[in-house]
Amino acid sequence: MNDTNQFAAGRDRSLRERTGRLLGQWGVFARGFLEHPRMVGSVIPSSRFTIEKMLAPVDWDSCKLFVEYGPGVGTFCEPVLERLRADGALIVIDTNPLYIDYLRRTIHDPRFTAVLGSAADVERIVAEHGHDAADYVLSGLPFSTLPAGVGPAIAAATHRVLRPGGAFLVYQFSKRARDFMAKHFDQIDSGYEWRNVLPCELFWGWKT
Known part of the structure; x- marks a missing residue:
């Protein structure tokens, strides 16, 4: 990278950091939605009711990754x-x-790692961080608006990276994600949470 590119990269990073401090969590979330609406499911973060219901089936005692x-x-x-x-x-x-920078600056837990990359590359990312498989994978990605081919690739890679008995946890505003999941997961439990903006569909795909 030449000096000009280094300067530009440093300037962009500095701008993102200043913007994050000025806008706070909600501002950062909204900016990310406005810049990449097809990659963000909502302009408002999930409610505590959605969080509780989505995570309820997880066996935390056996969850390593x-x-x-x-x-x-x-x-x-x-x-x-x-x-x-x-x-x-x-x-x-x-x-x-924008999101990765924000998370790296605000979450200081040795168990936490934020990776800038694609969910379709989850197998490589998991391996690079010293793990053989994941126990659970959570996704709020808007499968209905992802570029063509990305949704099926993510669903397939997720099934491969999960250990037997693990699960793919998905929350969406439409049921389309279930179609991608059904090609790989024989058992899919479903739910619904209306106390969310907008109300959302919940899916738990189990790797049997």
Whole structure:
């Protein structure tokens, strides 16, 4: 990288950091939605009711690695870390550097790792961080608006990276995500949470 590119990268990073401090969590979340609406499910973070219901089936005693796609500003991160065992790990993956920068600056837990990348590369990311498989994968990515082919690729990669008995946890505003999941997960439990903006569909795909 030449000096000009280094300067530009440093300037952009500094701007993101200043913006994050000025806007706070809600501002960062809204900015990420406005910049990449097809990659963010909502302009408002998930409610505590959605969080509780989504995480309820997780066996935390046996969870060594929890992975989240599209963490945004970390709405699920703290609840997961509160429940996660002391020797467990949480890896979050997002394509938006605004969110990754924010999470790296605000979450200081040795079990937490924020990765700038695609959920479709979850197998490589998990392996690079010293794990053989994930116990649970959580996703709020908007499958109905992802670019063509990305949704099926993520569903397939998620099934491969999960250990037997693990689960793919998905919350969406539509049922389309279930179609991607059904090609790989024989057992899919479903739910619904109306105390959320907007009310959302919940799915738990189990790797049997």
